Amino acid sequence: MTAFPDGFLWGAATAPHQTEGNNLNSDFWANEGLMPGMDFSGDACDSYHRYAEDMELLAAAGYTSYRFGIEWARIEPRPGMISRAELAHYRRMIDTAVSLGLTPVVTLHHFTNPKWFADEGGWLVDSAVARFAAYVDAVIPILSGVAWVCTMNEPNMLSMMTGMARLAADPEARARWTSPTIDGDPDAAQARPQLPPPDAEIGRRLVAAHHAVRDRIRERTGARVGWTVANRAFEILPGGESRARDLSWQWEDLYLEASRGDDFVGVQSYSTLQVGPDGQVAHEPRPDDTLVGTPFRPDAVGIAVRHCWQVTAGVPILITENGIATSDDAQRIAYTRGALDAVQCALDEGVDVRGYLHWSLLDNFEWGHWEPTFGLIAVDRETFVRRPKPSFGWLGEIARSNGAALSG
Numbered sequence: 001m002t003a004f005p006d007g008f009l010w011g012a013a014t015a016p017h018q019t020e021g022n023n024l025n026s027d028f029w030a031n032e033g034l035m036p037g038m039d040f041s042g043d044a045c046d047s048y049h050r051y052a053e054d055m056e057l058l059a060a061a062g063y064t065s066y067r068f069g070i071e072w073a074r075i076e077p078r079p080g081m082i083s084r085a086e087l088a089h090y091r092r093m094i095d096t097a098v099s100l101g102l103t104p105v106v107t108l109h110h111f112t113n114p115k116w117f118a119d120e121g122g123w124l125v126d127s128a129v130a131r132f133a134a135y136v137d138a139v140i141p142i143l144s145g146v147a148w149v150c151t152m153n154e155p156n157m158l159s160m161m162t163g164m165a166r167l168a169a170d171p172e173a174r175a176r177w178t179s180p181t182i183d184g185d186p187d188a189a190q191a192r193p194q195l196p197p198p199d200a201e202i203g204r205r206l207v208a209a210h211h212a213v214r215d216r217i218r219e220r221t222g223a224r225v226g227w228t229v230a231n232r233a234f235e236i237l238p239g240g241e242s243r244a245r246d247l248s249w250q251w252e253d254l255y256l257e258a259s260r261g262d263d264f265v266g267v268q269s270y271s272t273l274q275v276g277p278d279g280q281v282a283h284e285p286r287p288d289d290t291l292v293g294t295p296f297r298p299d300a301v302g303i304a305v306r307h308c309w310q311v312t313a314g315v316p317i318l319i320t321e322n323g324i325a326t327s328d329d330a331q332r333i334a335y336t337r338g339a340l341d342a343v344q345c346a347l348d349e350g351v352d353v354r355g356y357l358h359w360s361l362l363d364n365f366e367w368g369h370w371e372p373t374f375g376l377i378a379v380d381r382e383t384f385v386r387r388p389k390p391s392f393g394w395l396g397e398i399a400r401s402n403g404a405a406l407s408g
């Protein structure tokens with residue numbers, strides 16, 4: 001087995017809306033509670049105030065990197081009104097990470113938009129690209145010294161969610177809403193319409209937004225710039241080749257092809273999806289399924305990494321999310337061990353993987369739900385006290401040994 005390369009990043013990831021709390025000016029905040037069964041983010045994990053504690057935990061446990069995001073709705077609460085105080089807040093986050101020896105990986109957009117932007121038509125209108133570019137221009141000055149910048153998180157999921165927002169105008173569709181990130185909620189599965197695939201028209205606008213900001217971030221900060229893609233890790237059953245090609249393009253290759261010319265692509269992988277001659281094959285429930293109803297497949301990240309490597313024609317890969325929704329931390333460790341084995345195999349084959357960031361550092365707000373817990377650290381919802389799980393220390397030791405402890 002190849003050792004993990006020197007400088008390989010070992011970290012964990014979060015997103016602003018899911019952890020900070022009180023993201024008052026965002027579109028997601030405005031919609032919380034509107035649909036049946038949808039919870040509020042409220043104070044979330046209060047990471048807006050407790051980010052230093054989160055980072056100190058990471059650094060002390062042996063991790064070398066932290067992926068977090070900047071919230072557009074805080075930076076630009078009204079069109080064109082830039083909050084200097086919020087820019088300073090995020091610069092303090094970057095400085096705190098660096099002072100603790102953590103390489104910051106900074107995401108500029110993670111699903112949520114300012115409410116005013118959504119009211120203006122959001123990603124459904126052409127002005128979106130210029131609006132996003134203006135926000136990014138405001139943020140660039142605080143990014144100096146940041147080595148890794150993700151322009152957008154999972155544009156493929158964002159284009160699906162934006163498409164779903166069209167449905168929100170329809171009261172009947174709204175009544176059957178479930179979180180788009182929860183694939184297999186068994187109670188919801190029957191009532192729920194089939195999730196629409198990402199909308200390619202919206203996807204092309206997101207590609208334009210990514211390309212509009214990529215070069216200027218690079219030139220003005222020196223950062224490596226890329227975006228992150230949700231990978232479905234398709235498994236092709238006999239006869240499913242042609243359906244798999246179509247689905248793969250619709251779900252991810254449109255976005256991966258747009259990564260050619262980027263400095264890296266963020267791979268985000270959780271489970272697999274089978275495709276047969278008639279399309280996606282429904283997963284038969286199993287006892288070891290995750291809390292979001294997906295199969296337990298630690299090897300998914302290996303499939304995802306190889307697919308991205310091939311479609312991007314060799315763009316370096318940073319695993320910006322990989323993890324499991326489970327309440328059984330031993331299962332989390334088993335999953336992560338299997339995932340890291342798969343990453344090591346890909347490295348062996350020559351795939352250029354630069355780091356592994358686990359999703360998530362904290363049990364956080366899973367887009368309308370609190371129950372599917374992905375965290376290495378539990379958070380008390382009343383007191384915000386952080387309680388590291390055994391998996392947190394386990395992965396920290398692997399980080400400290402640059403992967404050598406995996407074979408121990």
Ligand code: IFM
Nearest residue numbers: 015154181268321359366
């Ligand atoms: O919580 C999400 C994250 O915001 C984007 N990627 C998938 C995660 C788990 O569903």
